[in-house]
Amino acid sequence: MARRGGGRRRRRNWAPKGPKEDKLEFQAVVDEALPNTMFRVTAENGLKILATISGRMRRFYIRILPGD
Numbered sequence: 001m002a003r004r005g006g007g008r009r010r011r012r013n014w015a016p017k018g019p020k021e022d023k024l025e026f027q028a029v030v031d032e033a034l035p036n037t038m039f040r041v042t043a044e045n046g047l048k049i050l051a052t053i054s055g056r057m058r059r060f061y062i063r064i065l066p067g068d
Helices: 055-059
Strands: 028-034 038-043 048-052
Touching: 028 048
Parallel strands: none
Antiparallel strands: 028 038, 038 048
């Protein structure tokens, strides 16, 4: 009996990507925890920022509370 179509897929050449150039890093204090892992923070220079956490912090369920 003949096999049905499909099942064969092409493999893509996968290579790890380097660090992103457009990311910004700040030292800040969390003012307010918002839904969907978003935070209202105040940076050292007084700038108020809407921030999110990195993938590893999300993956390992690291808690971030106001004042951190």
